[in-house]
Amino acid sequence: MEKLIFRYVLRFLLLVIIQVFVLNKIQLSGYINPYAYIFFILTLPFDTPRYLMLFLAFFLGLSIDIFLDSSGMHTSATLLxxxxxxxxxxxxxxxxxFEPKSFPDLHNMDTRWILLYSIIMVFIHHTFLFFLEVLSFSNLFSILSQSIISSFITFILIIICFMLESKQNKRI
Amino acid sequence: MRNLINFIKKHYYFFLFIALQAIAILLLIQSSHYHRSFWINSTNYISGSMYQRYSNIEEYFALKKINKSLIDHNKKLIKQTPYSFLKTDQNIFEFNDTLYKRQYTYINAKVINNSINRRNNYLTLNKGRSHGVDVDMGVITPSGVIGIVKNVSSNFSSVISLLHTDVRISAKIKKNNHIGTLIWNSPNYRKVSMVDIPPHVNVEIGDTIATSGFSTIFPENIPIGLVSNYDIKRGENFLTIDVELFQDFNNLYNVFVIKNLFGKEQKELEEETIKEAVSW
Incomplete structure (x- = not known):
């Protein structure tokens, strides 16, 4: 159990640092920004208490918001x-x-499930985030295309994360 | 009553979600007010010092570019010194120079965090209140306007970039001094729009746009960009001019924070006038 908590704390910090200092610095054609930090929410164990999950999402979003000066946007989307x-x-x-303490990864679940799961979560998160960013439906098309492209890049990053994680698990 | 408690117990998850979401939305709403004196931004101690450390490393990779821009700036300044002018009038006369009084001083600062790809972009600078930076000061580089200081902590300051939907900067067409307002509404970070120019004004592609000096924040004649296109939008009575910025916001390292020594005086006077006009 302690091992599991330690692992998630480490993952939390690592994802925030990677998001802030690597992914936010890659500015693909001006407008597209992948937000892969939600990998943390994606891989929480299936039997995580719901209140804990909400609090974790709140603090994850808040720490991203502090660094990006985006004041509550990421908190709101991650909570959702x-x-x-x-x-x-x-x-x-x-x-x-699901077995107790099991979590979504390439060993416990089949690949198609992981792909579907990631794409749904990423798309909801990104679409909501981009709507909050503009706070209007005026240029619906540009928001939608932007969120689709960003979602796609985040999706690829998250799948890479899943693959790296499964490799690490094999070694243990 | 028991039913109510049972109901809440059963759906506590939903209520917790609503409560936390309310906090997030509250943060979002209060951020749209001009001065947010709240710690949820990058000027706080932890994120500020982390950004500082990151930029210390990153700066090495940009030294060449920084040197080049400094050389260009020096060149411009040397051109203005008396040594670079040939004296054509040999008559000697003395005068006590009371014509000039210093209005602006500059504080140099380093950009330690910057973004260009969001709707509302901010920068973080490594100078704060202890270096003399204060809220509402302008930020420029030799090649253009960067933004306005929004928050200061003792060692860092957070700047609203020109690439922010709430920023409005008074600017003029340099050749005929017509005043307009600069806003950023395109996704392109190299372009801003200038609005509120009457249609009779003579504009041509390639004209220089500079600051007007009407606000207390920026001095007059700081270059901003070139006119790249202009037209009258349907249903509007004013020209909209597309301005291509001189400054590449993706490539910002050293900036100057402007302190207006007479800013307070001017503002007080203007406010007084408005007050009196209302009380008539």
Whole structure:
């Protein structure tokens, strides 16, 4: 159990640092910015208490907001996906029962499930984030295209994260 | 009552979500006010010093570019010194120079965090209140306007970039001194728009746009950019001019913070006038 907590704390810090100092510095054609820090929310164990998940999402979003001066936007979007995660998992899994302490990764779940799960979570997060950023529906098309492209890049990054993680698990 | 408690117990998850979401939205709303004196921004101690450390490393990779821009700036300044002028009038006369009184001083600062790809962009500088930086001071480089200081802590300051939807800067067409307002509404970080110019004004592509000096924040005639296009939008009575910025915001290292020594005086006078006009 301690090992698990340590692992998630480390992952939290690592993802925030990578997001702030690496991903935010890659500015692909001006407007596109991948937000891969939500990998943390994606890989929380299935039996995480719901309140804990919300608090973790809140602090994850807040720490990103502090660095990006975006005041609450990331907090709000991250909270939303943490809130919706149980339903999304429920909706896309055939098997409804999970072993205690198991978490979504390439060993426990099949690849198609991981792909579908990541793309739904990423797309909800990004779309909500970009809407908050503009706070209007005036240029719907540009927001939508921007969120689709950014989602796609984040999605690829998250799949790479999943693959790296499964490699690490094999070694243990 | 018991039913109510049971109801809340059963759906506590939902209520917790709403409560936390409310905090986030509150943060979002209060940030749109001009002065946010809140610690959720990059001027606080932890993120400020982390950005400082990062930029110390990153700066090495840009030394060549920084040197080049400094050389250009020096060249410009040397051109203005008396040594670079040939004296054509040999008559000697003395005068006590009371014509000039210093209005602006400059504080040099380093950009330690910057973004260009969001709707509302901010910068963080490594100078703060202890170096004399204060809220509402202008930030420039030799080749253009950068933004306005919004928050200061003792060692860092956070600047609203020109690339921010709430920023409005008074600017003029340099050749005929017509005044307009600069706003940023395109996703392109190299372009801003100048609005509120009457349609009879003579504008041509390639004209220089500079600051007007009407606000207390920026001195007059700081270059901003060149006119790249202009037209009258449908349903409007004023020209909209596209301005291509001289300064590449993706390439910012050293900036100057402007302190206006007479800014307070001017502002007080203007406010007094407005007050009196209302009370008539």
């Amino acid at each position: 996906i943490a809130f919706m995660r149980p339903w999304i998992i429920n909706a896309i899994s055939i098997k409804k029962e």
